[in-house]
Amino acid sequence: xxxxxxxxxxxxxxxxxxxxxxxxxxxxxxxxxxxxxxxxxxxxxxxxxxxxxxxxxxxxxxxxxxxxxxxxxxxxxxxxxxxxxxxxxxxxxxxxxxxxxxxxxxxxxxx
Numbered sequence: 001x002x003x004x005x006x007x008x009x010x011x012x013x014x015x016x017x018x019x020x021x022x023x024x025x026x027x028x029x030x031x032x033x034x035x036x037x038x039x040x041x042x043x044x045x046x047x048x049x050x051x052x053x054x055x056x057x058x059x060x061x062x063x064x065x066x067x068x069x070x071x072x073x074x075x076x077x078x079x080x081x082x083x084x085x086x087x088x089x090x091x092x093x094x095x096x097x098x099x100x101x102x103x104x105x106x107x108x109x110x111x
Contacts, residue, residue: 003042008034046077059103060085067097082106 004011004025011034014027022037022045036047051072060072060083067087075082081101088094098106 003038003044004036007044007047008036046075048076049074051083056083057101057103059101060099063099063103063105064097066090067095070094086111 004014004027008027008029011025011027011029014025017024017026019037022039025036025038027034027036032049034047034049037045039045051074053069053072056069056072061069064085064087067085067089069085069087071086073084075084083099083101085097085099086094087097094111096107096109096111098108100106
């Protein structure tokens with residue numbers, strides 16, 4: 001996809017796959033693994049960045065309550081930023097938890 005370098009100059013190790021009606025690129029950029037999705041015309045739809053636990057923004061960490069955070073992904077879509085977390089409870093049951101950028105819970109699903 002020709003528009004990848006416009007958004008992620010210097011991306012390396014790019015691997016492309018088809019994801020529904022989108023093209024998905026997995027690549028390494030600025031020292032971080034990222035996933036970007038493009039529509040069939042080459043327009044960037046969203047990109048995702050894995051966040052280490054110590055770099056999770058305070059509103060998200062505080063809103064996650066007593067859950068143990070196992071993974072966090074920042075999702076940049078249009079002019080929107082949201083967070084997808086994989087968490088688990090005291091009985092080690094895992095859930096997927098979504099927050100907006102202010103720490104408001106959007107959705108919770110048991111995995």
